[in-house]
Amino acid sequence: MLYDFRSFVNPGRYAFGKGSFNHLGELINKQKNENNDWVVYMIDTFFKDKDEVINRIPTNEKDLFIWIDPKDEPKTILVNEYRDKILAHQNTLPAVVVGMGGGTAMDYSKATALMVTNPGDSKDYQGLDLIKNEGIYNICIPTIAGTGAEVSMTAVLSGPEKKLGIKCDYTIPNEVIFDPELLATVLDSDRFYTGMDCFIHNVESLNGTWINAMGKAFAEKSNELCEEVFTNKISNRLKADEQMMVASIMGGNSITYAQVGVCHALSYGLAVVLGTHHGVGNCIVFNQLQDYYPDGYKMFKKMQALQGVEIPSGITANCTDEQLDQMVEVSWALEHMWNNVFGPDWKNHINKPTIKDLFKRM
Missing domain, CATH: 1.20.1090.10 (Dehydroquinate synthase-like - alpha domain)
Incomplete structure (x- = not known):
């Protein structure tokens, strides 16, 4: 194989094992400061009525919840909408964007965390190394296993003309929580x-x-x-x-x-x-x-x-x-x-x- 040299990146931190989800608040608090003290939660709609899970998420009144419907593939137009919603929510940027669910929720969180700090339309970043600025700190929490989105340098998106990922070193989540208990209700x-x-x-x-x-x-x-x-x-x-x-x-x-x-x-x-x-x-x-x-x-x-x-x-x-x-x-x-x-x-x-x-x- 002939290819260009590349030094690959993996997620910065992992937490693996039963009960790991209980420590989400600790990980978020490490990223907060007096100027950036709120969180965006992009959560699979499957958990909307699962109080036993939602009540364990460490939220406050400043935080923003965005429910992600996993039935449809991630779309560039929705990434743009979510970005605009985040920028209008507070006068400061969030400290963390959390993506919780399957590949759809995680890819949305990865892409949206990048678009908050990069101008323009997300469709223009479909490709390799087109993102110029590091995104908001991103924590991914897979609740189904197999997509690999939680460790991938790609956020796969369907745009108006093509399905192609935003792919670069910045797309990799900063932190991943692997808790097998969250997979118990998967069909x-x-x-x-x-x-x-x-x-x-x-x-x-x-x-x-x-x-x-x-x-x-x-x-x-x-x-x-x-x-x-x-x-x-x-x-x-x-x-x-x-x-x-x-x-x-x-x-x-x-x-x-x-x-x-x-x-x-x-x-x-x-x-x-x-x-x-x-x-x-x-x-x-x-x-x-x-x-x-x-x-x-x-x-x-x-x-x-x-x-x-x-x-x-x-x-x-x-x-x-x-x-x-x-x-x-x-x-x-x-x-x-x-x-x-x-x-x-x-x-x-x-x-x-x-x-x-x-x-x-x-």
Whole structure:
């Protein structure tokens, strides 16, 4: 693999283990000062009526709550709206932006924390190293395991023209709280889809041309953990959730040192045109990729059968040619992903009609 030198960044601090969430207030107070003494909480709407969790969040009258609906993919237009809401809330900047939930809530918190200190429209920062100013101190609290958003240098956003992340060293959360108790209420189907997001991007990393020893080590161990969880080798739910949190950390680190591939390129097309949620979209796409990732596909189908999860089918059956072509264009534009799959001459190995045929099968 040929690539530019880069010194990679990981989250500045981790807190891992049962009960870690109880210490959120201590971590926030370390960042407050007399000028910046309030907090923005960007929380998954799942917790809106979960008083047993919400009452544990250390809030005061100055703080701002923004509820994040996880049904839709993160959008640049909403990042801009959340930024404006924060800037209008107090006369000073917040000390901390907390993102709590799945990948959607965490990516919104990462992107919004950056846009508070960077001018303009968030769509103009979709790409690599376009952010110039460090953002507000960001604490992420995953409540589902698999996306890797909590350790990723990317905040994935759907803009008016493309789905592409804000990706730079500043996007990495400053601090992450990993508390497996927060995963206890995750639905079995959501647990599977998000876990498979982790499994799939590991498969793509391991089979890509960009893989190196560091990325390989993270991806192999991450998938070992995923397979133990989803082939039911761990009967204790808390221990399984704790293990998936570790798998998510390692999977997120793997794609920092490597790259995703065919599945993610196509799932971005589904997300932009049909609004398909990321984890579900990856499973829909991977269900058609036995020719590209045969070993990973076999394990995926084994885990699916054991978990009893039905993967949606026929979602493109009523799509127009225009919609299918738009999906193709979104996917085709993700050159770095195709480069990872096939190498710099990737256009000699894949074409738009082949991609369109894959979408038609979904």
